[in-house]
Structures are given as C-alpha cells and as structure tokens.
Amino acid sequence: MSKLVFPDQFVWGTATASYQIEGGVREGGRGPSIWDAVCYTPGRVLNMDNGDVACDHFHRFKDDISLMKELGLKAYRFSLAWPRIIPAGFGDVNEQGVAFYSELIDCLLDAGITPWVTLYHWDLPLVLQTEFDGLINPDFPDWFAAYADVCFDRFGDRVKNWITLNEPWCSSVLGYGIGVHAPCRKMDTAEAYMAAHQLLRGHGKAVQLYRSKYQSQAGSIGITNNCDWREPLTDAITDQAAAQRSLEFFLGWFCDPIYKGDYPQVMRDMVGDRLPKFTDADKAMIKGSSDFFGLNHYTTMLASEPTEQVVERNIAGNGGISEDQNVTLTEDPSWQKTDMDWNVVPWGSAKLLKWIDERYDHPPIYVTENGCAYDVPVIDGVCDDPQRLDFFKSYLTAMHGAIADGVDLRGYFAWSFMDNFEWSWGYTKRFGLVHTDYSTQQRIVKNSMKWYSQVVQSNAIAE
Numbered sequence: 001m002s003k004l005v006f007p008d009q010f011v012w013g014t015a016t017a018s019y020q021i022e023g024g025v026r027e028g029g030r031g032p033s034i035w036d037a038v039c040y041t042p043g044r045v046l047n048m049d050n051g052d053v054a055c056d057h058f059h060r061f062k063d064d065i066s067l068m069k070e071l072g073l074k075a076y077r078f079s080l081a082w083p084r085i086i087p088a089g090f091g092d093v094n095e096q097g098v099a100f101y102s103e104l105i106d107c108l109l110d111a112g113i114t115p116w117v118t119l120y121h122w123d124l125p126l127v128l129q130t131e132f133d134g135l136i137n138p139d140f141p142d143w144f145a146a147y148a149d150v151c152f153d154r155f156g157d158r159v160k161n162w163i164t165l166n167e168p169w170c171s172s173v174l175g176y177g178i179g180v181h182a183p184c185r186k187m188d189t190a191e192a193y194m195a196a197h198q199l200l201r202g203h204g205k206a207v208q209l210y211r212s213k214y215q216s217q218a219g220s221i222g223i224t225n226n227c228d229w230r231e232p233l234t235d236a237i238t239d240q241a242a243a244q245r246s247l248e249f250f251l252g253w254f255c256d257p258i259y260k261g262d263y264p265q266v267m268r269d270m271v272g273d274r275l276p277k278f279t280d281a282d283k284a285m286i287k288g289s290s291d292f293f294g295l296n297h298y299t300t301m302l303a304s305e306p307t308e309q310v311v312e313r314n315i316a317g318n319g320g321i322s323e324d325q326n327v328t329l330t331e332d333p334s335w336q337k338t339d340m341d342w343n344v345v346p347w348g349s350a351k352l353l354k355w356i357d358e359r360y361d362h363p364p365i366y367v368t369e370n371g372c373a374y375d376v377p378v379i380d381g382v383c384d385d386p387q388r389l390d391f392f393k394s395y396l397t398a399m400h401g402a403i404a405d406g407v408d409l410r411g412y413f414a415w416s417f418m419d420n421f422e423w424s425w426g427y428t429k430r431f432g433l434v435h436t437d438y439s440t441q442q443r444i445v446k447n448s449m450k451w452y453s454q455v456v457q458s459n460a461i462a463e
C-alpha cells in the first residue's frame with residue numbers, strides 16, 4: 001500500500017466558529033449579535049433554531065479540547081465573538097469575555113494545539129447594525145481595527161496565527177445581496193459591493209495596525225476567502241471566458257485588491273458606479289495585506305456564456321450578483337451531492353489551487369475550511385460515515401496532487417470539528433467529524449474522524 005506524504009511542517013487541524021458552537025449567548029457579559037436577532041425573526045432560520053445553546057462549547061470547551069488532544073489534532077481554527085469582547089461594538093471592553101478566550105487559548109496551548117484565530121466570523125455586535133448600518137458604514141474599518149487592537153493586545157502574546165475575516169463574500173453577497181444571512185438585507189444589490197468595500201478596508205486597517213504596533217509579537221496575519229471552482233461547460237472560448245469571469249467576480253473581488261491593488265477590471269467594467277472606488281491611500285493599505293492565502297473551498301459548478309441575459313439575482317451558488325457577471329451555472333448530473341446539494345468534485349479543488357497559484361504569484365496557501373454535510377445516525381455508539389471519509393480522502397488526494405504540481409499549500413483545516421449550528425439551515429445539516437447529540441451534548445467521534453486523526457498523526461494519506 002503506497003502513501004501520499006505531505007510536506008514537513010504541514011499544518012493539520014479542524015475549524016469552528018463562535019456563533020455556531022458556543023451558546024451561552026446571554027452569559028459572561030456578551031452583547032447580542034446580528035445572528036441572535038435573525039434567529040428570533042420568524043422565517044429566517046429553519047425551525048427557528050438559534051445559537052442560544054448550540055454545542056454549549058462556552059461551558060464545555062475544556063472537554064472539547066481534551067477530545068482534540070486525544071485525537072492527536074495539532075491545530076485548531078476558531079473565531080472570537082466580537083460581542084463577547086466589546087458588547088456594544090465599540091467602547092467598553094468586557095473583561096469576562098476576554099477571560100473566557102484567554103482561558104480557552106491557554107487550554108489549547110497546554111494540550112499542545114496551535115490556535116488559529118479568526119477575528120470575525122459573522123457575529124457582528126447588533127448595536128452596530130441597528131444604530132449604524134453595520135458593514136456598509138464607512139466607519140466600520142475603525143470599529144474593526146479597534147476591536148482587533150484589543151484582541152492583539154490581550155491574546156497576541158500566545159496567538160501567532162491571525163485571520164481577520166472569514167469569507168467576506170458571504171457577509172456581502174449572502175448578508176447584503178441575497179439576504180439569506182444576517183442582517184438579511186435585500187434592498188439593493190449595490191449594498192453587497194458597499195459591504196465588501198468596507199470589509200476590505202477594515203481588514204487592511206487591522207493588518208496595518210498589527211504590523212506597526214505588534215511587530216514584536218512576531219505572528220502572521222491574513223484573510224480567509226471562500227471560492228467554489230468554476231469549470232467551463234465546453235471548451236468554447238465564450239464558456240472559458242464565462243468561467244474566468246465568474247472566478248474573478250467570486251475570488252478576484254476580494255483578492256485582487258490584496259494582491260494587485262484594485263478590483264478586477266471586468267468587475268469595474270460590468271458593475272460600473274455601483275462598485276465603490278478605492279482611494280490611493282486605501283489601495284496602499286490593502287495591497288500586500290495578507291501574509292498567507294486563506295481559502296475555504298467546498299464545491300464546483302459548470303460555467304457558461306448565457307444564451308439570454310441573466311436577470312436573477314439569486315441563482316444558487318453564483319459567485320457574486322448574478323445579473324452583473326452574466327454567467328450561467330449548471331451541474332453535471334453524474335456528480336454526487338452532499339446533504340447541502342453541493343457537488344462533490346475533488347479535482348475542482350486542485351484546479352482552484354492552481355488558478356490561485358498562477359493569478360497571485362505563488363502565495364503560501366492554507367485551506368482553512370473544506371468539508372461536507374451528511375446526516376448519519378449513531379447506532380450502538382458508532383457513527384459510521386463512509387461518505388464523509390471518502391470526501392476528505394478524495395479532496396486531500398487532489399490537493400496533494402496540486403502540491404506535487406508546485407502549489408505552495410501549507411495547511412488544511414477540516415470543517416468542522418463537531419456538528420454545529422449551520423446558519424439558515426439551523427441544526428439540520430451536520431458537517432462535524434464529531435457527532436453532537438443536541439439533547440445530551442454528548443460528543444461521539446465519527447469514523448471519518450478516526451481516519452482523519454490517522455492522517456494528521458502520520459502526515460500522510462494511505463491510498
């Protein structure tokens with residue numbers, strides 16, 4: 001039996017996010033977030049599920065970390081809840097919130113697990129939304145940098161791997177364009193571009209602060225963007241152009257400003273005045289503002305030149321505002337699907353990594369999320385989930401191939417450590433490698449996790 005061995009120092013971990021696992025939303029001085037409000041609004045989240053308890057990680061983090069240690073996991077990516085640290089968005093710091101994360105970080109380090117900390121994974125303090133219009137306010141970068149300052153100051157002695165934002169595409173398109181994520185805005189698609197713009201400025205400002213004020217902490221800082229692969233439907237030039245355009249609207253939107261200094265030309269041409277413009281000072285602040293390329297990747301679609309004008313704003317999965325990019329997305333009926341209806345296309349991950357490598361001049365890449373939802377029952381204490389095991393095995397094999405092709409992939413975080421609150425889908429979708437029994441909060445290690453734990457410990461996949 002041969003083995004696919006990963007590079008030395010390859011970072012292996014699992015990932016979660018604060019609102020999806022913590023619960024304890026009214027404890028420890030935490031303020032409300034936009035997700036608390038959306039969960040209590042009928043019709044927004046399936047079954048009106050909410051994050052009030054979630055995986056009760058707020059009370060059980062020590063046990064969860066012991067389990068990670070037992071499984072031999074080496075790194076853990078999690079996010080800080082801004083409303084736990086600064087409940088009103090800006091102003092007073094909540095010392096109880098700082099103490100909670102401080103203890104969690106110490107506990108990880110004691111277990112020999114390296115923390116990778118995301119500052120913002122979608123749980124914006126509610127006050128910033130209700131009183132100040134949230135992400136579209138040009139003051140957002142100042143609030144975000146002030147919050148980041150507190151985090152660097154309090155945790156930066158121990159945390160050396162920072163991620164400013166998780167998937168600003170989702171915050172913008174799903175939160176302000178299509179309106180299926182908090183704050184569920186769907187008034188005007190221009191708001192999606194406005195939100196993205198302030199998110200990028202906020203990211204740039206936080207990184208500038210980290211590099212100037214906290215240089216002595218000697219950590220690294222970057223951003224995580226999400227992108228699904230777009231494969232041309234045919235090899236016609238027009239379909240190839242449609243796929244390329246779609247990727248530029250999806251990932252180029254956020255990464256071109258960081259690696260090239262401005263939005264892609266195709267977006268400036270097609271979106272026109274609805275796309276905000278960076279000042280020269282913004283460009284200088286944002287360009288070069290990521291020490292590594294954080295990528296969340298889940299699926300693939302086929303892209304083609306539309307036969308008639310695209311008028312729908314919410315074509316499933318489109319990498320932007322559909323009518324602006326004018327791309328038709330379809331699927332190959334032979335592809336397998338997960339419980340999210342997302343296509344399982346492992347080779348799409350390798351093509352995307354290669355695309356990033358070429359477009360952004362060979363950056364060091366960390367896959368900060370990759371995973372799948374399958375609901376598998378626990379029978380006699382066992383959760384046997386071969387589909388998830390195959391998903392991870394096939395995607396990791398494809399990514400290993402990309403490394404062999406020269407891509408500088410340095411780490412991989414499986415989404416997710418445990419089943420958790422899946423946003424508008426509530427608790428109906430299970431992405432965990434550990435099963436969460438929501439009535440007892442019992443954790444049951446799935447068979448896919450047993451396999452993954454071997455991969456992590458051997459730094460290799462057995463073929």
Ligand code: GBH
Pocket residue numbers: 017166167170226228296298299301316317318341342343369415422431
């Ligand atoms: C991530 O986002 C989030 O960071 C995480 O919190 C979440 O729990 C996890 O994924 C699972 O959902 O309509 O078939 O074309 C995922 C970003 C963007 C990936 C949209 C899938 C559309 C698939 N997603 N994309 S499709």
